[in-house]
Each structure stands twice: as structure tokens, then as C-alpha cells.
Amino acid sequence: MSSVPSTMKAVSFSKTGGPDVLEYNESAPVPEPKDGEVLVKNNFAGINYIDTYFRSGLYPAQFPFIPGQEASGTIAKVQGDNPLGFKEGDRVVWIKVGGYAEYTAVAADRVIKIPQGVSDEDAVGSFLMGMTALSLIKEAYPVKKGETILVHAAAGGMGLLLTQLLRDFGCTVIGTAGGPEKCALAKENGAHHVIDYKASSGPTWVEQVLKLTNGEGVDCTYDGVGKDTYEGSLEVAKRKSKVVYYGSASGAVPPINIARLTAKNTSIMRSTLMGYIVTRKELEYYANGVLDLVKDGKLKIKLHKVYPLAEAKQAQEDLEGRRTTGKLLLKL
Ligand SMILES: NC(=O)c1ccc[n+]([C@@H]2O[C@H](COP(=O)([O-])OP(=O)(O)OC[C@H]3O[C@@H](n4cnc5c(N)ncnc54)[C@H](OP(=O)(O)O)[C@@H]3O)[C@@H](O)[C@H]2O)c1
Structure with a gap:
């Protein structure tokens, strides 16, 4: 773990409210992964409307709270048993919480390897939303x-x-x-x-x-x-x-x-995606379903903008202000 620093850039909030409660910090502690977790060095984080629900107080959050339900990047450390066979350096995309940061400790069973031919931007740009879209048309109402x-x-x-x-x-x-x-x-x-x-x-x-x-x-x-x-x-x-x-x-x-x-x-x-991806098998079904569509060129990801992490506040303002189309990402 020698190449992992002890502090990192992160955006968090410690009270609910408007985008102003988001705080950019260049010396947040890098999380220590527990057994069964991997530490991911994030490259791009996805911005989702749910991030604003936690920030506004519509959904409960524990403070300090680092928003962000998904990110793509590389495995920096594997902790404990490793039944899924992750290795340092694997390109991955994950779904959990804490994506507005350079590093996130994530339960390994919420992490998926990115197939060759899919960029980090497209992997996270398609991930949570693509899985949600598939779950809506396959399970919530099978069209x-x-x-x-x-x-x-x-x-x-x-x-x-x-x-x-x-x-x-x-x-x-x-x-x-x-x-x-x-x-x-x-x-x-x-x-x-x-x-x-x-x-x-x-x-x-x-x-x-x-x-x-x-x-x-x-x-x-x-x-x-x-x-x-x-x-x-x-x-x-x-x-x-x-x-x-x-x-x-x-x-x-x-x-x-x-x-x-x-x-x-x-x-x-x-309907909520989280209720359709409770087991590893369910997550793999939807994750691989989306990533395969992207890899085969059957699902196009339209990026609105890639914002620097320090501009997370602006990104959320744009999203809530109805000024965006497609997907918003943060560059870590
Ligand atoms: N259930 C799940 O598992 C799940 C997962 C992912 C996303 N979602 C939900 O999917 C929805 C879309 O999420 P997204 O991230 O893709 O956002 P988005 O659709 O890119 O942005 C929200 C859009 O909603 C429209 N809108 C209508 N009235 C609005 C208002 N008063 N304020 C703000 N926007 C308004 C705007 O489009 P127009 O200008 O065209 O009206 C706005 O651009 C959100 O409700 C999100 O919570 C749910």
C-alpha cells in the first residue's frame, strides 16, 4: 500500500441544505479498507440526482458524508479474503457511496471489472443509470x-x-x-x-x-x-x-x-435499482448487461460535461437547475 497517500481530495457535507453545503477538501483521510473491501483509486465519479437528495435531506445521511454512488478507476488495495479475484491495478467500476473522492473503500461484491474496449468515462457514465434503465424495462414494467x-x-x-x-x-x-x-x-x-x-x-x-x-x-x-x-x-x-x-x-x-x-x-x-441488485448475481446480471451494450456500441453515453472535483457544487447546481442533458461526471 506504499503508493497510497494518507490524505486525498474529497467533497463532503456536514449539514443538509443547498449546493453551498458541499465542501471541497484537499486533505481528507484516505479510507482504510476493511476485510472484504477493496480500495479504489477513482478516476471518474458519476453524478446522480440521488446525490442531491442526500445533500438536501430528502434521504438521510451520516455526517460527514461523501456523496457519489459510483465511480470508475483502478484497484489500489485488496483487503482480506478475495473470492472474486481482484488484483491491484484492475480497472473497475463500482456502486456504493463515497465517490466524490480520490479513493473509496468499497465492498468487493459491489465492484465490477471494466471490459476491454470500454473507457472509464463510458463505464461509469453508463453504470448506475444504465442498470436502472434496464431494471425498469425488464422488471419494474417488463415492456x-x-x-x-x-x-x-x-x-x-x-x-x-x-x-x-x-x-x-x-x-x-x-x-x-x-x-x-x-x-x-x-x-x-x-x-x-x-x-x-x-x-x-x-x-x-x-x-x-x-x-x-x-x-x-x-x-x-x-x-x-x-x-x-x-x-x-x-x-x-x-x-x-x-x-x-x-x-x-x-x-x-x-x-x-x-x-x-x-x-x-x-x-x-x-422502483429503485438498489432493490434489484441486492445479490452479487443480480448485480452482475445488470452490470454486465449494460457494459456489454456499451462495448457493442448499442448504448451511447452522452456526456453533458466532465467537471473537476472542486466544481462538484457547480455540477449539482447545473443538474438541479435543469441546465443539463445526458450524464455529468467528476474527474478525480
Ligand atoms: N429509482 C432509481 O433507482 C433511480 C436511479 C437513477 C436515477 N433515478 C431518478 O431518475 C431521475 C432522473 O435522474 P438523472 O440523474 O438522469 O437526472 P436528469 O434527468 O438528467 O435531470 C433531471 C431532469 O428532470 C427534469 N425536471 C423536471 N422538473 C424538474 C425540476 N423541477 N427540477 C429539476 N429537474 C426537473 C429536467 O429535464 P427537463 O428540463 O427536460 O424537464 C432535468 O434536466 C431522478 O428523479 C433520479 O432520482 C432513479
Whole structure:
């Protein structure tokens, strides 16, 4: 472990609030891996909306808290038994917590080797979000060829991956996005129809979805926007269809009265990736599924921007300010 320093650059917070609570520190302690963990020298960390939920207090965090659910880099140290056979220098991508830092100690069973031919940027750029997108279309609501699916925020990190996967699966994709540029990007990435749900005039997005589906509605909506769209998502649900809520970009979905589901026998669910990758086998299934798609050129990762670690605050402001498309990364 001689090449591992005792301190590192990291971003953390010790109270909840806006992006200002994020603190950049150049002498944070490098974590010591426990038995069954590996120490990863991170190269790129992924930024995800969930990072802002921990920071704002929507999700509980223990202080000081280093955000970041994923990163790619190399193994710097293996501690204890090593049934998965990791070696120092292996290129890996991981999912856990503490990615806004140069080093992270991660349970070895949450670490996946990056296949040859996949860059560190694409590995982490596709990882958490790609696995989520696959879990949404395979398990939360297993889509069928020919179905019509609504994807909200279709030009976002999740949205661009979902639209590509759904198009390639043979679904008709209706995407919503805020503004003409985002709409154009969603279309380029596979949405058959795009609706600017921020437009100040003309029919509402709900009216437009109903018109596009001859008044019937869609087979499934994947709704990661939450508070601002959850009601409309129920309104555009086809008879016997499903609405999958999977995020809160505009705020959390409030409690829904179950009686509202009666008229069309609508199903609803709240989905989280973490519930689909509990076992090593499940993680490998989704991780290798995504990394293989990237390696084969079947899933394109659109990077919005790679920010230096010291600009993590700016990155979160941009994400929450709806100024981004695709994936945001931090360079460690
Ligand atoms: N359940 C899971 O396991 C899981 C995993 C990954 C991500 N997610 C969820 O997926 C969603 C998307 O995540 P992402 O990281 O890919 O973000 P993103 O979609 O790239 O960014 C969020 C987008 O949401 C839209 N939006 C609508 N109303 C908004 C508001 N009031 N404030 C901010 N944004 C608003 C904006 O797009 P427009 O300008 O086009 O409206 C914005 O760009 C989030 O809710 C996230 O929590 C869930």
C-alpha cells in the first residue's frame, strides 16, 4: 500500500441544505479498507440526482458524508479474503457511496471489472443509470415489443438511456422534455414523438399524449420527475396499464389515494435499482448487461460535461437547475 497517500481530495457535507453545503477538501483521510473491501483509486465519479437528495435531506445521511454512488478507476488495495479475484491495478467500476473522492473503500461484491474496449468515462457514465434503465424495462414494467411507452425528462441522463433501449426493443417512445433543444436531443436518441412540457402555449402534455394514442393512453410511463408530473402520468395511463415512479427531480410524489386507480385498473409502483441488485448475481446480471451494450456500441453515453472535483457544487447546481442533458461526471 506504499503508493497510497494518507490524505486525498474529497467533497463532503456536514449539514443538509443547498449546493453551498458541499465542501471541497484537499486533505481528507484516505479510507482504510476493511476485510472484504477493496480500495479504489477513482478516476471518474458519476453524478446522480440521488446525490442531491442526500445533500438536501430528502434521504438521510451520516455526517460527514461523501456523496457519489459510483465511480470508475483502478484497484489500489485488496483487503482480506478475495473470492472474486481482484488484483491491484484492475480497472473497475463500482456502486456504493463515497465517490466524490480520490479513493473509496468499497465492498468487493459491489465492484465490477471494466471490459476491454470500454473507457472509464463510458463505464461509469453508463453504470448506475444504465442498470436502472434496464431494471425498469425488464422488471419494474417488463415492456413488450410494439407497446407505447412514455418517458419523462427524455433528454436527461436516465431519459436518453431509456429512450435508446426502448426504441431498440421495438416500442413506440413518447418523450417529454423542457425546451426545443432537449426535445431535439430526445428525438435523435430514439423518441418517436417528443413533447415540450415546458411550452407556455398550446395543448398540455397530457392532451398531446392522449391525442397521439387516439385517446387510449400509454402502456407504461416511466416517471422520474415526480411531483410535477405524477398526476398527468395517471391521466395518460391506458386501461390496465402501469405507471412506474422512480425519482423526484421536481420533488417527491405525495401519497396517492388508491381509489384513483379504480377507473382504469391502473397499477403503480415506486422502483429503485438498489432493490434489484441486492445479490452479487443480480448485480452482475445488470452490470454486465449494460457494459456489454456499451462495448457493442448499442448504448451511447452522452456526456453533458466532465467537471473537476472542486466544481462538484457547480455540477449539482447545473443538474438541479435543469441546465443539463445526458450524464455529468467528476474527474478525480
Ligand atoms: N429509482 C432509481 O433507482 C433511480 C436511479 C437513477 C436515477 N433515478 C431518478 O431518475 C431521475 C432522473 O435522474 P438523472 O440523474 O438522469 O437526472 P436528469 O434527468 O438528467 O435531470 C433531471 C431532469 O428532470 C427534469 N425536471 C423536471 N422538473 C424538474 C425540476 N423541477 N427540477 C429539476 N429537474 C426537473 C429536467 O429535464 P427537463 O428540463 O427536460 O424537464 C432535468 O434536466 C431522478 O428523479 C433520479 O432520482 C432513479
